[in-house]
Amino acid sequence: MTEPLYELAHLGHAELLTPVYDQSLAFLIEVYGLTLVTESGGSAYLRGWGDHDLTTLKLTSADHAGLGHVGWRAVSPQALERRVAALQERGVAGDWIDGDVGHGKAYTFRVPSGQRMEIYYESEKYQAPAGQQSYLPNQPQTSVGRGVGAARIDHINVLAHDVVSVRGFMSETLGFKLREHLVPPGQDEAGAWMSLMNKAHDLAITREPTTTAGRLHHLAYAVENREDVLRAADVFCELGASIEFGPAKHSRTQGFFLYVLEPGGNRIEVFSGGIHIFAPDWEPVLWTTEGQGRSTAWGLDVPVTFHSHATPVVP
Template structure:
């Protein structure tokens, strides 16, 4: 394997590319109810971002015969890291496909590859940061759009939660050893076998989670999460969802991550969306992953307090990734 002066690194979660079987409903949900802003539409793909997202898009939506996640984009820390990741991945036996600049609107050259689970990731560095139109522009120079202009109005994309039927340790170790993710918290089942890992490349508790369930396909998405500034924003979101007659679960608080949440589903694609706030940050370089037993998970981990109902929003009907 070629030696690098420094190991390539991922800086943050960039975007999620959603294909939906009902484009009209998905656009209504994400633009009017969630309140994302549309950057542009190119060849049938709509590129959206939250009012505090600087890059060209953090969510893209395209019409399809079925609903699925086409790929999940991650921004590299340095431009040269993209090519370095390509070499590292190929040396690890992972097939890499190059995406030319402009193939995805606003984005420079990138690479795509699949995890052992089949989830498709993309790593890029160059991405346009377009300004908002004058009628949508914030007066704050450190913010793109006017806040609270419409809908739930999250500040930014936060994390993704993936599902697989593949052994959890295999996928988590691949993410750690190949892509540099750090394991922050994890869950074991009644046989003391790891079934969920919460991982990050930033100071967040998780930029992504990987959940193993034998009953699902190898590559599915459990949810995408958007960040709210505080707990009051979660309560406001619940009111807005009620006003739009969109069912949801919550508000509640997780023990794992210590975050407050509301879960809601896009009526166009079926993709579960988490409206998310609070949580805690990790600054310790020698952080030891926190282990949760299944009994602890049921008592405190999933719902520390709040709504414990299990309806169509919380029932496991993930979107294929």
């Protein structure tokens, strides 16, 4: 067994691109329930009420929807330097940047599937202003929010033509652990679910159906429990957001889920639960079908758009 790496801590932030900036921002605040931290240079910086870092989502105006970049936080400055060295030793071209709102210097690079990612350590902690403080000192912000009330950034799903090679890269250079994977009979691997510590997944890699690279399937924020996912379904319907898929329960990860498209076209998820993995010698679970032939855990059919739509949209 290869000794596992524990040098990246968690998904720190993501950047979404949108061609309808004002509408996407209004949706993320009023419907999804994120809090606006600041706006600068054509971007908005947002957070979930349970995020301890200053900001976890950067929304940027662009001519198309999609993923700007993903940020992963290292466990220490030394771990950051070691992971950069591992990337460089593998021949990955990258650059140091000074940082962005909420975090310090970062090393930015592209993974084999084309998405831009960065790793960093220095991160600014959120200090709630008067009126947004929680009565609980171990909570960064009051949980009494707007709309869905998304609590914290949870995971991201990116597309890749070769799932196996990309998950191998993420494991060997950055320390992601394979938790579950899907290999339909007679087909190439269709999906891999990976985590850094003990979550069900921080990163999902699923098969890209087009010749395009670097696309986003979805970004997920967590809520506290499955009842909050059911409440989110009512909130979306009351506020005019069309539900694409769910509420239901995933077979893999065992998470409760609900998917919508924000106005710019990016798919976002409301997620709750998921298995926790504490064994250091966890054996990846191999799936050959979607939920033993039931599609989702309870048998809800997957809509065609869930496999065909990603951003940027391919005509």
